[in-house]
Amino acid sequence: MATANHLLEVNDLTIHFLLEDGVVKAVNDLSFTLNAGETIGIVGETGAGKTTTALGLMRLVQSPPGLVVKGEINFEGQNLLDLSENDMRKVRGNKISMIFQDPMTSLNPVMPVRDQIAEVILLHQNMSAKEAIVKAEEMLNLVGIRKERSKEYPHQFSGGMRQRVGIAIALACNPTLLIADEPTTALDVTIQAQVLELMKQLKQDLNTSMIMITHDLGIVADICDKVAIMYAGTVVELADKVDLFKNPKHPYTVGLFGSIPDITNDDDELKPIKGAMPDPTDLPSGCPFRTRCDHVRDACAAFNMQKTDVGNGHYVKCILFEGKGV
Amino acid sequence: MHKYILKRLLMMVPVLLGVIIIIFSLNYFMPACPVARRLGDAATPDQIRQGRDELGLNDPYVVQLGRFVGNIVRLDFGDSFHTGQPVTSEIAARFPNTFQLALFGVLLGLIIGIPLGILSATRQYSLFDSGATFLGLLGASIPNFWLGMMLIIVFSVNLGWLPAMGFDTPLHMIMPVTAIGTGSAAIIMRMTRSSMLENIRQDYVRTARAKGQSERVVIFRHALKNALLPIITVAGLQFGVLLGGAVLTENIFTIIGLGRFMVDSMHRVDSPVILSGVLFIALIFSFVNLAVDLLYGFVDPRIRSQYK
Ligand SMILES: Nc1ncnc2c1ncn2[C@@H]1O[C@H](COP(=O)(O)OP(=O)(O)OP(=O)(O)O)[C@@H](O)[C@H]1O
Ligand SMILES: [Mg+2]
Numbered sequence: 083m084a085t086a087n088h089l090l091e092v093n094d095l096t097i098h099f100l101l102e103d104g105v106v107k108a109v110n111d112l113s114f115t116l117n118a119g120e121t122i123g124i125v126g127e128t129g130a131g132k133t134t135t136a137l138g139l140m141r142l143v144q145s146p147p148g149l150v151v152k153g154e155i156n157f158e159g160q161n162l163l164d165l166s167e168n169d170m171r172k173v174r175g176n177k178i179s180m181i182f183q184d185p186m187t188s189l190n191p192v193m194p195v196r197d198q199i200a201e202v203i204l205l206h207q208n209m210s211a212k213e214a215i216v217k218a219e220e221m222l223n224l225v226g227i228r229k230e231r232s233k234e235y236p237h238q239f240s241g242g243m244r245q246r247v248g249i250a251i252a253l254a255c256n257p258t259l260l261i262a263d264e265p266t267t268a269l270d271v272t273i274q275a276q277v278l279e280l281m282k283q284l285k286q287d288l289n290t291s292m293i294m295i296t297h298d299l300g301i302v303a304d305i306c307d308k309v310a311i312m313y314a315g316t317v318v319e320l321a322d323k324v325d326l327f328k329n330p331k332h333p334y335t336v337g338l339f340g341s342i343p344d345i346t347n348d349d350d351e352l353k354p355i356k357g358a359m360p361d362p363t364d365l366p367s368g369c370p371f372r373t374r375c376d377h378v379r380d381a382c383a384a385f386n387m388q389k390t391d392v393g394n395g396h397y398v399k400c401i402l403f404e405g406k407g408v
Numbered sequence: 409m410h411k412y413i414l415k416r417l418l419m420m421v422p423v424l425l426g427v428i429i430i431i432f433s434l435n436y437f438m439p440a441c442p443v444a445r446r447l448g449d450a451a452t453p454d455q456i457r458q459g460r461d462e463l464g465l466n467d468p469y470v471v472q473l474g475r476f477v478g479n480i481v482r483l484d485f486g487d488s489f490h491t492g493q494p495v496t497s498e499i500a501a502r503f504p505n506t507f508q509l510a511l512f513g514v515l516l517g518l519i520i521g522i523p524l525g526i527l528s529a530t531r532q533y534s535l536f537d538s539g540a541t542f543l544g545l546l547g548a549s550i551p552n553f554w555l556g557m558m559l560i561i562v563f564s565v566n567l568g569w570l571p572a573m574g575f576d577t578p579l580h581m582i583m584p585v586t587a588i589g590t591g592s593a594a595i596i597m598r599m600t601r602s603s604m605l606e607n608i609r610q611d612y613v614r615t616a617r618a619k620g621q622s623e624r625v626v627i628f629r630h631a632l633k634n635a636l637l638p639i640i641t642v643a644g645l646q647f648g649v650l651l652g653g654a655v656l657t658e659n660i661f662t663i664i665g666l667g668r669f670m671v672d673s674m675h676r677v678d679s680p681v682i683l684s685g686v687l688f689i690a691l692i693f694s695f696v697n698l699a700v701d702l703l704y705g706f707v708d709p710r711i712r713s714q715y716k
Contacts, residue, residue: 142617144609171620171622172620173620174620175618180618182611182618190612190616191709191710192707192708198615201616202619202620202621205619205620206620235710237709251619
């Protein structure tokens with residue numbers, strides 16, 4: 083494959099949690115690519131394995147019980163899974179950084195926010211402690227927190243401000259790739275908009291590539307270039323944003339958009355997706371979505387989850403499209 | 409902060425007053441008579457009555473209590489019945505040894521307990537963890553007087569390496585401090601382990617790793633500082649326990665300490681010493697508590713912001 087063309091190329095990434103009462107198959111044969119400057123949205127229900135995927139990319143999945151079973155994470159032409167822990171530390175926070183899901187718990191409660199930002203700067207940039215503090219205050223300013231508050235502790239800030247601190251930490255070393263794990267889910271609506279606007283702005287100014295994890299299609303429409311729809315640990319559909327919104331293929335994606343166009347019957351009634359995600363310790367054989375799919379057929383249980391290219395880099399993993407690719 | 413300390417100091421007054429009333433009452437209702445004890449079996453009832461009159465022991469309870477409190481307020485703690493010396497100088501002569509014994513015991517506990525607890529937590533379920541857990545159980549269940557005697561048998565009697573009596577030089581201190589600190593080390597280790605285990609799973613630790621921080625710094629700078637509160641709590645409690653429980657160790661190692669003096673004074677029904685001694689220990693314990701609370705604030709800004 084033309085690895086060098088992509089900033090990031092994830093191939094067949096599989097991450098399991100080995101627990102006493104079973105194996106949680108959190109991420110299964112997950113693949114996607116991302117070009118420099120691009121933003122990909124990863125969309126999926128709770129428990130789909132989004133956070134695990136993100137942590138997997140940073141090699142931060144807690145182990146044990148977590149285990150990267152197989153796969154490749156080619157970043158700038160180098161498989162991150164081959165790096166030593168020492169070399170990986172030089173990537174984390176520097177070239178790839180992450181904004182975490184829950185701003186209330188992601189900051190160290192006993193460290194002033196300024197020091198938490200300066201820490202990552204000191205690790206990766208050739209700066210004295212003093213310079214790092216100045217840079218940290220600049221970063222805070224960038225995310226809209228006044229310098230006078232930089233010596234305060236996380237508990238003195240609101241959730242939205244803490245998330246801004248998280249963003250400042252993630253952006254402090256000007257990363258090539260930013261992974262944002264539902265950066266706005268824990269925030270209320272007005273703050274959500276502010277934080278998103280801020281991220282969009284920063285992405286433009288710093289030309290950072292981004293992986294935006296969310297279950298909010300509005301955010302995808304707002305900020306992403308392409309979208310990966312995730313179900314039971316795998317990407318079931320991957321496409322350019324416009325293409326995906328106009329022309330969703332996978333029944334799950336169609337379901338996510340709220341209406342299921344039925345081939346045999348023309349009513350446009352809106353239906354929520356029935357049922358719940360299968361237990362990741364006990365995934366059904368073949369296609370994991372078949373237990374909830376309206377188009378299910380016997381062959382689905384034996385489907386090998388091959389992806390089909392339906393044109394323009396629009397990929398689907400569904401038996402309906404098997405052999406109908408371009 | 410100063411206001412908070414002042415407030416806490418003022419709050420000690422009612423606590424100490426409570427202690428005074430309780431110990432005075434216990435002493436008052438104790439059936440033993442100090443005069444009879446001092447004069448011995450040959451004393452006639454008349455002599456005893458006269459002795460008691462001189463000491464005011466025949467006055468009503470309330471009068472005696474009032475006099476006792478009044479004396480304390482004037483910082484007059486009286487003289488020992490036994491030695492005739494002022495109680496304050498008797499305590500001052502003995503307290504430093506007891507204080508050092510308890511302090512070094514807790515320090516030993518911290519020096520051993522914290523690193524072992526951290527290692528146990530970062531290697532949960534490993535062989536090391538199991539070994540440390542076993543030693544911890546052992547350390548917490550061995551009585552310190554037994555350990556003291558074993559140390560004397562091995563290192564003084566058999567090997568002749570360490571002096572078995574006294575507390576004058578660092579060499580003298582090794583065995584008593586070990587005997588008294590082992591239990592604390594075990595308790596502090598268990599607390600460190602569980603507190604660290606709780607903290608190394610927290611999100612902020614993951615954030616620190618995501619910065620590219622090394623595991624050592626993640627554990628010490630991030631997790632340990634957050635894990636300190638319960639460790640400080642048990643260390644403070646242990647200090648109080650050792651201060652009050654030093655008597656056995658003092659006896660075994662023949663240390664001139666407050667604990668031993670207090671027990672001897674009880675046998676002699678030396679009321680002024682007993683009363684002032686207990687009061688003094690309660691005072692020290694209150695200060696230790698205050699120090700622990702101030703340390704909380706030093707470690708955790710969320711608590712500090714409440715110290716107004
Ligand atoms: N440390 C862990 N130990 C065991 N199982 C885990 C662990 N972390 C995640 N899992 C399991 O892996 C699966 C995927 O979890 P993950 O957190 O990646 O989901 P998610 O898509 O991020 O969900 P959400 O939208 O709620 O954040 C879940 O079934 C979860 O229970
Ligand atoms: Mg998640």
